[in-house]
Amino acid sequence: MMDFALAINTLAKNIFDANREVGWWDGSQRVGGDSVVLDRYLIPTKIALMHSELSEALEGFRKGLQDDHLPHRLMVEVEFADAIIRILDTAGYLGLDVGGAIIEKLAYNAQRADHKREARQQQGGKSV
Numbered sequence: 647m648m649d650f651a652l653a654i655n656t657l658a659k660n661i662f663d664a665n666r667e668v669g670w671w672d673g674s675q676r677v678g679g680d681s682v683v684l685d686r687y688l689i690p691t692k693i694a695l696m697h698s699e700l701s702e703a704l705e706g707f708r709k710g711l712q713d714d715h716l717p718h719r720l721m722v723e724v725e726f727a728d729a730i731i732r733i734l735d736t737a738g739y740l741g742l743d744v745g746g747a748i749i750e751k752l753a754y755n756a757q758r759a760d761h762k763r764e765a766r767q768q769q770g771g772k773s774v
Contacts, residue, residue: 651745654734658745661731662738671739692736699729 665671674688706713706721713724737744755761766772 654745658734658738696732
């Protein structure tokens with residue numbers, strides 16, 4: 647599983663490096679090595695853009711649309727990819743270990759009582 651985490655973190659770094667190179671991070675404040683000084687609007691703006699990709703995915707799913715730019719693919723599929731790209735880009739900027747967090751969260755969720763089928767089927771259980 648650690649190879650999986652490393653692959654995700656490497657992808658995040660590669661996405662961030664490519665986006666920084668073409669100017670998507672111009673104006674951001676980076677201070678030495680991995681330390682980051684955040685503009686109070688920068689990260690919330692990036693999170694809002696992540697959300698907008700998911701809203702587009704929902705609309706594509708609801709309407710059964712093909713993507714405009716990749717017409718051989720479903721819009722929901724491409725918008726999910728866009729959301730993941732935006733998430734990993736921001737994780738790369740922040741130097742986050744999203745790969746490790748995914749592995750740990752999957753292990754944690756596997757042990758959660760409220761994630762078990764029998765708990766979900768009870769009155770008031772997580773159905774969605």
